[in-house]
Amino acid sequence: MLKYLCGVVLTLGMGACAQAASVLFLNPGTTQETFWVSYSQFMQAAAKDLGMDLHIQYSERNAETTLKQAREALQGPNRPDYLVFVNELYVAPEILRLAQGSGVKLFLVNNGLTADQMRLLGAQPDKYPDWLGSLVPNNEEGGYLMLKELIRLHRPIAPGEVIDLVAFSGLKITPAAQQREKGMMRALAEHPEVRLRQLVYGGWNRKRAYEQARLLFKRYPQTSLVWSANDEMAFGAMQAYAETGGQPGKDVLFSAVNNSPAALQALLEGRLSVLLGGHFTLGGWALVQLHDYEQGVDVSLYGGRDRQIPLLQLIDHAQAKRLLALNATQDYAVDFRKLSAKGRPTSYRYPFSLQTLMH
Structure with missing residues (x-):
C-alpha cells in the first residue's frame, strides 16, 4: 500500500527511492469556502515538510459525495495508507463501517463522534482496530x-x-x-x-x-x-x-x-x-500525529487517543495582522518535524496551537 516516490538522479545514473505514506483527506467543504481551502493549504504545508503523499477531495458539502469518495478510497484498487475525514453531517459511522477489513488507517478531525454515535457503534478500539483516534477543537x-x-x-x-x-x-x-x-x-x-x-x-x-x-x-x-x-x-x-x-x-x-x-x-x-x-490548523497537526504513528510512536501516550485541543481563541489586532501575512505567503514557517513526539518522554504534549504560528 505504501507509495514509492522514485526520483532518478540522472547525473549519477542512479535511482533514489523513498517511501512516503499516502494520505487522503475528505474535505467536507467547497472549493469556494475560504476556511476549508486554508485548512487544505495548511495540511499541504505539513505534508510537504513531513514527506507525506497527501491528496485532497472536496465533497462540496454533500454527504453522499463524501460517502462515495470514502467507498472508492476504502474499497477501490488504490487505497491510501491513511484516510482523514470529518464527522460532518454525521457521516463517520458509515465510513467506519466501510473501512472494516480495508487495511486503511482512519483519523477523525474537527467533528468527532457524538455521544449517541459512540453508544450505537459500541465504538471500542478493538471493534475498529484501524481507527487511530481524533483531534477536535474546543x-x-x-x-x-x-x-x-x-x-x-x-x-x-x-x-x-x-x-x-x-x-x-x-x-x-x-x-x-x-x-x-x-x-x-x-x-x-x-x-x-x-x-x-x-x-x-x-x-x-x-x-x-x-x-x-x-x-x-x-x-x-x-x-x-x-x-x-x-x-x-x-x-x-x-x-x-x-x-x-x-x-x-x-x-x-x-x-x-x-x-x-x-x-x-x-x-x-x-x-x-x-x-x-485557529482551528484551520487541525488537519496539519493531525498529519504530525500520523507521521509519528508511521514512525512507530504510540500517539495515545502523548495526550490520549481522542483529543480536544484549545485551538479556538480570541484573535487580537496584532495576531490578525500576522495571520493576514501568513495567508498571503502560505508559508507558515512551522518546522512540523520538530513537533514530533518521537524519542520524547511521555510527559511531552504536542504544541498544537495558534501560538506555534505567531513567532
Whole structure:
C-alpha cells in the first residue's frame, strides 16, 4: 500500500527511492469556502515538510459525495495508507463501517463522534482496530468565549435594561455547531441581562444568513449583539444590517469564527468586534500525529487517543495582522518535524496551537 516516490538522479545514473505514506483527506467543504481551502493549504504545508503523499477531495458539502469518495478510497484498487475525514453531517459511522477489513488507517478531525454515535457503534478500539483516534477543537469553549467577549464590549447598561441578541448557528446535524451553541447558552446563563431573541440555522452560508437576518432585524429592531458560528454567516448578517442604515461594529456588535482574510480585515476595520480562529490548523497537526504513528510512536501516550485541543481563541489586532501575512505567503514557517513526539518522554504534549504560528 505504501507509495514509492522514485526520483532518478540522472547525473549519477542512479535511482533514489523513498517511501512516503499516502494520505487522503475528505474535505467536507467547497472549493469556494475560504476556511476549508486554508485548512487544505495548511495540511499541504505539513505534508510537504513531513514527506507525506497527501491528496485532497472536496465533497462540496454533500454527504453522499463524501460517502462515495470514502467507498472508492476504502474499497477501490488504490487505497491510501491513511484516510482523514470529518464527522460532518454525521457521516463517520458509515465510513467506519466501510473501512472494516480495508487495511486503511482512519483519523477523525474537527467533528468527532457524538455521544449517541459512540453508544450505537459500541465504538471500542478493538471493534475498529484501524481507527487511530481524533483531534477536535474546543468548540464549546469557543462559543462561550465569543459571547462573553461580545457582552464585555457592549456599552454599560442601566439596571433592569435588557440587551437583545440574535444568533446564527451552522447545521443542526454538525457536532461543531451544536457545541458552539452549547457554549453560547452557557454564557447566556451567566448573563440574565442578555435576552436571546432568536437562534436560526444559517447552514454556514452567507446568502442564507443574509435572508434570515433581513427578517430578524425587522422582527427585533432593538438587537445590539449578533453571535455567528462562522464568518460567512456573520458577513451575511452584516450586509443585511448595513442595508437597514446601521453601522456594523458601532450600532450592533458582530462576532464570528474563522480567520479568513476577509474576517481578519473586518476585525482590523472594526466591523467585526469579536473574532475567534485557529482551528484551520487541525488537519496539519493531525498529519504530525500520523507521521509519528508511521514512525512507530504510540500517539495515545502523548495526550490520549481522542483529543480536544484549545485551538479556538480570541484573535487580537496584532495576531490578525500576522495571520493576514501568513495567508498571503502560505508559508507558515512551522518546522512540523520538530513537533514530533518521537524519542520524547511521555510527559511531552504536542504544541498544537495558534501560538506555534505567531513567532
